[in-house]
Amino acid sequence: xxxxxxxxxxxxxxxxxxxxxxxxxxxxxxxxxxxxxxxxxxxxxxxxxxxxxxxxxxxxxxxxxxxxxxxxxxxxxxxxxxxxxxxxxxxxxxxxxxxxxxxxxxxxxxxxxxxxxxxxxxxxxxxxxxxxxxxxxxxxxxxxxxxxxxxxxxxxxxxxxxxxxxxxxxxxxxxxxxxxxxxxxxxxxxxxxxxxxxxxxxxxxxxxxxxxxxxxxxxxxxxxxxxxxxxxxxxxxxxxxxxxxxxxxxxxxxxxxxxxxxxxxxxxxxxxxxxxxxxxxxxxxxxxxxxxxxxxxxxxxxxxxxxxxxxxxxxxxxxxxxxxxxxxxxxxxxxxxxxxxxxxxxxxxxxxxxxxxxxxxxxxxxxxxxxxxxxxxxxxxxxxxxxxxxxxxxxxxxxxxxxxxxxxxxxxxxxxxxxxxxxxxxxxxxxxxxxxxxxxxxxxxxxxxxxxxxxxxxxxxxxxxxxxxxxxxxxxxxxxxxxxx
Numbered sequence: 038x039x040x041x042x043x044x045x046x047x048x049x050x051x052x053x054x055x056x057x058x059x060x061x062x063x064x065x066x067x068x069x070x071x072x073x074x075x076x077x078x079x080x081x082x083x084x085x086x087x088x089x090x091x092x093x094x095x096x097x098x099x100x101x102x103x104x105x106x107x108x109x110x111x112x113x114x115x116x117x118x119x120x121x122x123x124x125x126x127x128x129x130x131x132x133x134x135x136x137x138x139x140x141x142x143x144x145x146x147x148x149x150x151x152x153x154x155x156x157x158x159x160x161x162x163x164x165x166x167x168x169x170x171x172x173x174x175x176x177x178x179x180x181x182x183x184x185x186x187x188x189x190x191x192x193x194x195x196x197x198x199x200x201x202x203x204x205x206x207x208x209x210x211x212x213x214x215x216x217x218x219x220x221x222x223x224x225x226x227x228x229x230x231x232x233x234x235x236x237x238x239x240x241x242x243x244x245x246x247x248x249x250x251x252x253x254x255x256x257x258x259x260x261x262x263x264x265x266x267x268x269x270x271x272x273x274x275x276x277x278x279x280x281x282x283x284x285x286x287x288x289x290x291x292x293x294x295x296x297x298x299x300x301x302x303x304x305x306x307x308x309x310x311x312x313x314x315x316x317x318x319x320x321x322x323x324x325x326x327x328x329x330x331x332x333x334x335x336x337x338x339x340x341x342x343x344x345x346x347x348x349x350x351x352x353x354x355x356x357x358x359x360x361x362x363x364x365x366x367x368x369x370x371x372x373x374x375x376x377x378x379x380x381x382x383x384x385x386x387x388x389x390x391x392x393x394x395x396x397x398x399x400x401x402x403x404x405x406x407x408x409x410x411x412x413x414x415x416x417x418x419x420x421x422x423x424x425x426x427x428x429x430x431x432x433x434x435x436x437x438x439x440x441x442x443x444x445x446x447x448x449x450x451x452x453x454x455x456x457x458x459x460x461x462x463x464x465x466x467x468x469x470x471x472x473x474x475x476x477x478x479x480x481x482x483x484x485x486x487x488x489x490x491x492x493x494x495x496x497x498x499x500x501x502x503x504x505x506x507x508x509x510x511x512x513x514x515x516x517x518x519x520x521x522x
Contacts, residue, residue: 104313212497253454305362344470
């Protein structure tokens with residue numbers, strides 16, 4: 038093997054020389070005009086060099102080791118390919134589950150109104166497939182799942198998945214604060230059950246960070262409020278004499294991945310690093326407690342009704358960001374789910390987006406593929422620093438519960454949402470097919486009728502977080518314009 042350094046034939050260029058060359062190419066425009074400014078007030082230069090990451094502590098971290106910035110895995114970048122099924126009939130849901138498992142899915146998500154498990158999981162090899170449940174009654178469902186595991190004579194350590202219990206997230210969406218004590222009691226019981234039954238790879242508490250993104254939050258806000266949200270569970274469950282290790286092992290984060298490609302990669306890396314920093318304060322006994330499971334969902338906020346096939350392109354870059362950022366599980370939303378129930382075609386394409394990313398683009402092969410990138414390492418560090426400051430600010434307000442009761446979190450997100458809306462309306466924040474390169478021949482008036490309000494009605498205890506789509510107002514305006522033609 039030839040180890041000759043071919044670069045020695047070329048003179049090294051300094052950062053100052055690169056900057057001067059860029060200024061020449063700008064032909065009179067200010068260098069500042071290409072400095073990237075985010076909704077968090079962060080600024081990023083158009084290029085970085087080796088010197089820009091020399092002082093970063095994270096550059097010496099190792100994949101699979103604390104603080105897990107570079108991911109939890111050491112032998113690849115594999116992730117679970119998840120598809121959700123809304124259950125109205127257990128047998129039909131089971132039939133669909135078996136079908137999609139044969140089409141590349143490795144993680145099933147059941148959104149179920151009942152606690153029925155046996156028919157739902159019939160012929161599903163749960164020792165090889167991750168099974169996840171969203172239910173109003175997690176304790177009953179867990180009881181039935183444990184019964185199913187024992188009837189099959191399976192080892193509890195072979196079972197992967199989750200019961201996505203998040204009463205704090207539900208409280209913020211509904212505005213209803215009644216039952217806070219009961220909510221923490223249920224969370225504590227979930228932790229106790231999973232620990233007692235040795236369901237080591239099954240999680241029971243989900244931090245719904247995707248709600249912040251889908252309400253218009255910035256990346257720093259999404260991370261900071263998710264971490265405060267998670268810390269509230271830690272604080273209250275530790276008061277119930279549960280160990281840090283048991284609580285941390287039971288938790289997972291769900292994030293929405295937006296279209297800011299590099300920022301979203303850095304977001305996941307920063308999330309893992311900051312979670313480890315928080316857990317350290319609780320003095321766990323096991324190193325595994327510093328790691329966390331991250332499930333990523335493509336952005337519902339960025340879905341457009343107008344020229345909706347562009348959602349496939351958005352979902353592709355969002356999936357790539359999730360994978361490169363080290364997500365443990367990914368769900369791609371069907372391109373048409375903003376205006377109609379997804380059909381077999383849209384679900385198949387959604388599945389295949391991440392299968393192509395894994396099997397053809399080989400994004401599942403290399404551990405932390407973005408590690409060492411000057412740009413992404415700087416993004417990670419800057420996002421983490423800004424997130425930590427906002428997290429501390431939220432905790433000084435009294436923690437997550439107090440911050441949502443006073444409206445601090447809702448106010449901060451609303452400010453950013455308004456700024457994003459203005460940017461979209463002015464065409465500064467480009468959405469292809471919505472505010473730029475509009476398909477003027479498309480008939481979208483029929484699509485609008487499928488859109489439903491996500492905002493709760495009636496009396497509330499706190500101001501609910503409003504989930505919305507970025508393109509909602511522009512879509513409505515396009516419908517109006519085309520109806521008038």
